[in-house]
Each structure stands twice: as C-alpha cells, then as structure tokens.
Amino acid sequence: MNTADKPNPAQPHSLSANDMNDKLSGDPISNVLLARWIMRTHFEQFAGSSVADIARAYIGVYSNRPTSWQAVLARNHNMDKSEALRAEDDPELVRIPGMRRSKFLIPKSMANMVFGATCLPLLDHEWRLREAELTLEDYLRIRPELIRFASGSPVRLEEIKSFLGLSGSQARACTTVATYNGVLVRAPSPNPWSNRWLYAAAPSELMHSHDALVDHEQLQWELACHYIEQYGPVSVEDLAWWMGISKKLARLFLEKAGAGEIESGLWLGPLQKKTFESWATNVSESSDERVRFLPNWDPLLMGYSPGSRHRSCLGLDQIGAYDHAGNGLPVVLIGSKAVTTWRVTAKGSQRLLSIHLPDDILQKDQQIIQEAAVMWAERIGAIYIP
Numbered sequence: 054m055n056t057a058d059k060p061n062p063a064q065p066h067s068l069s070a071n072d073m074n075d076k077l078s079g080d081p082i083s084n085v086l087l088a089r090w091i092m093r094t095h096f097e098q099f100a101g102s103s104v105a106d107i108a109r110a111y112i113g114v115y116s117n118r119p120t121s122w123q124a125v126l127a128r129n130h131n132m133d134k135s136e137a138l139r140a141e142d143d144p145e146l147v148r149i150p151g152m153r154r155s156k157f158l159i160p161k162s163m164a165n166m167v168f169g170a171t172c173l174p175l176l177d178h179e180w181r182l183r184e185a186e187l188t189l190e191d192y193l194r195i196r197p198e199l200i201r202f203a204s205g206s207p208v209r210l211e212e213i214k215s216f217l218g219l220s221g222s223q224a225r226a227c228t229t230v231a232t233y234n235g236v237l238v239r240a241p242s243p244n245p246w247s248n249r250w251l252y253a254a255a256p257s258e259l260m261h262s263h264d265a266l267v268d269h270e271q272l273q274w275e276l277a278c279h280y281i282e283q284y285g286p287v288s289v290e291d292l293a294w295w296m297g298i299s300k301k302l303a304r305l306f307l308e309k310a311g312a313g314e315i316e317s318g319l320w321l322g323p324l325q326k327k328t329f330e331s332w333a334t335n336v337s338e339s340s341d342e343r344v345r346f347l348p349n350w351d352p353l354l355m356g357y358s359p360g361s362r363h364r365s366c367l368g369l370d371q372i373g374a375y376d377h378a379g380n381g382l383p384v385v386l387i388g389s390k391a392v393t394t395w396r397v398t399a400k401g402s403q404r405l406l407s408i409h410l411p412d413d414i415l416q417k418d419q420q421i422i423q424e425a426a427v428m429w430a431e432r433i434g435a436i437y438i439p
Contacts (some may be wrong), residue, residue: 081316084366087286088389089336090329091363094283095353096345099128104140105160112279113167115350116148118237119246119397119433121158125349126432134434147259148239148250148253150232153297155350156239163279164259168235170272171297178230185226195219195227200254207240207251207252228252235259245434246404252384273298278322284356285312286319286329294358319362329404342388344425346395347381354381367391385422395426397435402430404435 054125101108104125105168108114110314114124141158151167152155159167170400180187195217201209202216214224229235232252238259280295281287293303312320321329347354359379364370368391376386383395385408395408408426409420423439430437 064145074140082319084362085389086333087362088366090286090332091353092341092389093369094285095333096128097341101131101358102129104137104158105146108146108158108159110161110283111162111352111356112276113151113159113282113354114352116156116158117248117350118241119352120348122245122350123433124348127345127351128346134245134432136373141241147256148241149259150236152295154233161256161259166272166275168259169220170231171271172235175230175234177351177418178233181226181230185220185222187223187226192227192230195233196236201225203237203252204254207253208251209251210249213252246399273279273302274306274309277303278310281310281312281320282322282325285321285325286315288320288358290358291356291361291363295356319386344422345386346425346429347384347386349383350381351384354384387418387421391431394421397433404433405436406430406433408434408438 063110076084099110104122107125107128114121122134123143125137125140126132126134128186145161146158147161147164147381148156148158149168149271151159151162151260152251154171157167175189177355182189182192183352190352198253199213199420200317202213208216210221210224210228213228214221215217215269217224228237234237236255237252238255241247242251242254277292277296280292284291289303292298292307293300296303298306307320310345311323313326315321315326315329336345354369354374359375364374367386367389369375369384372384372391372393374382374391374394375383384391385393392414393409393411395406397404408422408430414422423437425439
C-alpha cells in the first residue's frame with residue numbers, strides 16, 4: 054500500500070448509531086454521514102476506473118493540465134502518470150467548452166449533449182473579437198480557412214497566426230471563439246504541465262448543437278439528469294450553479310428527473326436514492342482515513358455551489374479551498390475532512406510540491422500528510438519540499 058493510501062489510525066469521523074439511523078428515522082442527515090457518502094461516490098467507486106470512465110461519470114473532467122490527469126490519479130491509486138496521460142489521448146475523448154464556459158475532457162458520446170446544453174449564440178462571443186479589433190464578419194470570413202488549416206494534425210496558435218496573417222491577439226480571439234462555436238477542439242501539448250493548447254478541427258459528427266433543430270432545453274434536462282445521479286444528493290442551488298441556469302429551471306429539472314428529497318433541500322435521483330438507503334443502513338462504523346491530494350478544479354471541488362452543505366461538511370470553506378474567483382485550489386483530505394492546501398511550483402525543469410501546514414493541524418496528522426506527500430510527489434513527477 055502506498056503511503057498516500059495509508060489509513061490514518063485517528064478516526065475522528067467514525068459513524069455513531071445515531072448517524073446511521075438519521076436516514077431511517079426521518080431526521081436530517083448528519084454531516085458525518087453525508088461526508089462518508091461523498092467519499093463513496095467521488096472516490097471509492099472509482100478505485101479501478103479508467104480515464105474515460107471517470108470523465109463519463111463526471112460529465113467531463115476539467116481539461117486544464119495538470120488537473121485532468123491528477124484528478125484521475127487521485128481516484129485510481131493503481132494508475133500511474135504515464136498511463137493516465139496515454140489514456141487522455143484516446144480518440145474517443147475530446148476537450149470542449151461546457152458548464153460555466155469551462156473546458157472539459159469528455160467522451161465523444163456525451164459531447165453533443167454537453168455542448169448543446171451549455172453553448173451560447175455566436176453573437177454572445179462577439180466581444181472577444183472586438184477586443185482584438187475584429188468583427189463578427191471578419192471571423193465568419195476567416196473561419197473556413199481556420200477549419201481547413203486545422204483539419205490535419207493539431208496546430209499551434211503561432212502556426213495559426215502565421216497562416217492567417219493575424220496578430221497574436223487576433224489569432225487567440227479567433228481560436229477561442231471557434232472553440233465556443235464548436236468548430237475547433239483543443240489538443241494537449243506534449244508537456245503534461247502545460248496549458249499551451251494546440252487546436253484541431255472538430256470531428257464532423259460532433260457539436261452540431263447550434264443547429265436550430267436541436268432542442269436546447271431537452272439537452273439541458275439530459276445533462277441535469279446525469280449530474281443529479283453522479284453528484285447527488287444536491288440542492289436546487291447546486292444544480293443551478295453547476296449548470297449556470299436559474300434556480301426555477303433547476304427545480305423543474307429535479308422534479309422532472311424524478312429526484313426526491315431525502316431531507317429538506319437535498320435531492321437524490323431515483324436510482325441513487327435506492328443505493329443510498331441501502332448503503333446508509335449497512336455502512337461500516339469505521340472510517341477510511343487515507344490521505345488524498347486533489348488538484349485545483351477537481352470535480353469534487355467544483356461540483357457544488359458556494360455555501361453548499363457539501364463544502365461545509367468536508368471542511369473546504371474552513372481551510373480556504375477556493376480563491377477569490379471561486380476556483381477550487383489543490384486540497385489535502387484525510388478521510389472525509391479537508392485539512393489543508395498544497396501547490397506545485399516550477400524550478401527550471403523540476404516541479405516542487407509544498408504543503409501549507411498550519412499550527413492547528415495535529416503533529417501526528419502533519420507526519421501522516423508529509424509521508425503521503427512524498428508518495429504523491431513521486432506519482433506526479435515532482436519533489437516534495439518539507
């Protein structure tokens with residue numbers, strides 16, 4: 054067993070009989086029970102999963118590197134970095150815009166649904182062109198040449214700039230709008246730490262969701278159903294925030310999906326509700342206290358709304374797990390409790406891992422975290438600096 058997977062002998066979050074009876078008695082679900090369920094649905098069920106499996110379950114993993122491959126390693130402890138990176142090159146996976154205008158690594162089979170449910174009209178991106186002193190007419194004139202140029206091997210932004218005779222800002226604006234327009238997809242650079250993307254023409258069968266015949270609301274409902282089943286229990290606010298829709302529409306989707314409230318404000322999908330009730334009755338009193346390192350923008354961190362019960366019961370808000378813009382920072386978990394944050398910095402060709410260890414972390418927990426950090430650093434190709 055890796056040190057990073059080593060159980061922590063301290064078990065402050067073991068379940069009591071009252072915790073386990075919460076669901077059956079009709080009382081509000083305890084934070085302990087909710088946190089344990091979150092560990093099950095976000096980690097334990099993915100212990101042997103592939104990159105494609107994880108991307109499919111989460112309706113996409115943030116495609117920014119190193120988030121994409123580190124989020125997988127945080128769940129499948131038997132997969133190494135090189136295997137995860139090879140799996141990202143699966144032609145059945147694509148990087149497209151999705152929820153809240155973020156870019157996701159997602160199976161092709163789900164791409165039309167996600168893109169169609171979240172895309173904005175082309176006019177809504179006109180400001181990106183204006184900032185680069187281009188008009189929408191300029192973009193529409195350039196677009197066919199851009200698609201043709203990117204139809205072979207993925208091309209770099211600098212190559213697009215030279216081919217089209219554009220300035221750097223104009224080339225960047227055109228490629229950005231083209232990805233939101235569904236005619237280009239991102240491709241990763243050979244550097245697993247780099248977000249200097251390459252670009253390729255979108256496969257012809259993908260992302261026709263801007264077509265007037267597509268039922269946008271139907272695709273939104275399908276996307277909501279996937280979210281409810283993977284991330285549940287969720288609140289109306291969680292679904293509205295994650296999808297970028299109104300609370301009124303979120304509530305409508307929860308009801309239409311057949312979700313039910315397991316307590317006031319927390320909804321589970323019909324399939325997941327049966328699983329939860331069985332699990333809550335039989336869950337072990339002992340707790341898994343292994344150390345996990347989550348990357349920034351991890352699906353768990355970005356799966357629930359600000360102020361959500363999930364963020365609170367895991368202790369994410371208490372450790373400052375989000376920056377001022379609401380982006381999830383790299384987090385260290387011991388069992389189901391967030392204890393601190395970590396980061397990687399570059400020093401020449403090396404990557405150095407460091408951890409913020411405040412005084413209120415118990416000495417024995419500091420030792421456990423540091424032992425796990427050595428193993429995590431080795432897995433991601435970094436060096437741990439105590």
